[in-house]
Amino acid sequence: MININHLNFGYQKNQLVLNNLNLRIKPGHIYGLLGRNGAGKSSLLHNICGLLFPLSGSCDVAGQNPAQRSPEFLQQVYLLPEEIYLPNVSIKNYLSIYAPFYPAFDHDMFYRFLTEFEIPQENKLQRMSYGQKKKVLISFALATQAKVLLMDEPTNGLDIPSKKQFRKIIAGVIKDDQLIIISTHQVKDLDSLIDYVMILEDQQIILNQPVENITDKLAFKQVMNLDDVASPIYSEGALKGYAVVAINHKKENSRLDMEMFFNAVLTEKQQVLSQFN
Structure with a gap:
């Protein structure tokens, strides 16, 4: 589903963050993306979803070029970033604004996850704690039913019971035609969740192996x-x-x-x- 060939990326041409990177990722799996601080994990995720563009090489996601950012592509890819921002609206209004971008969005699934995360549905988003906002966005991301779901440090801000609930929910939603990539430093949160480990080091993916x-x-x-x-x-x-x-x-x-x-x-x-x- 994701095929990356000889990808080079840098914020300056003479300072590459990703150098001749090659990667094959198959659907039906949850991948853990590991790397040091500054290794380029977020840059790789942003290239996959089309928010950043390679200097050279190719990135094919579900048969499309992310850099073209076609509506068909954007409907099938969702990025949950590490740094989040939510407008000062109610959860219901947030759904009315953003859910229509995703044709397969499942409202029942979204509200079920909110209930499992014990999130009050009537509050405005800006009145919630950081951890509560994170749970709302995790629930939204999963309810999009996007074929490619990218999560950058999703467990940051979650308390211990919420991390357990996160693992339970993620493990129960992955379908054969979907893939999830979770980039994290909180590796203890993922030990029982992922089934593939990817390690980014020296500007390349040096390991991509099933558990x-x-x-x-x-x-x-x-x-x-x-x-x-x-x-x-x-x-x-x-x-x-x-x-x-x-x-x-x-x-x-x-x-x-x-x-x-x-x-x-x-x-x-x-x-x-x-x-x-």
Whole structure:
């Protein structure tokens, strides 16, 4: 559904943020986009939705060029930005203004998510807290039923119960012809949600793997002594011993620790990436 070939992007031609970036993304999945601060995650999302344009290369989203910003394209792509702004109107008026842009918008779905998020429907948006506004926009984004849903730090501003509810809602809405990309530093919020991990580093996507492939190649475990682990790649001190990422020679079943995995990739990049070549 998304095919990016040799994309170059920068705010100045001699200072590229994305350099010769190649990416293939399939529908039916929830992708986690990880990277350091300033790595270009938001720039990549903005190129995908047509708010920024590549200097060279191609970006094809659902068979269309985002830079052309055709109505057919814009109806099928929704970006939830990290920094949000909502006008001083009621939720009902907000829907009357913006929902018509999305032909598949589901009002019942929207109000169901508001109820699950415990959002009062009669309040004006500007009277809500930042977290409440974020929940309104998350509900709106999902109700558009856009084929490509891009979320930039969606869990910022959400309390712990709301993050749990966010994961539950997202996991229940993805369809076979949709894809969701979530860019975040709050990786603990996504461990049980995403099924593909993408890492943006050195101006390129250096890894794009399904979770099941990561846990097949690598084992994530807690040990008291590092000598007890065969082929460790990365370790961190924990309350009881060490948290370890190791080569999964014995094909053990373990649960992905995305924060550990991301740190392992940054610290021992060649050794980790060689497992997936």
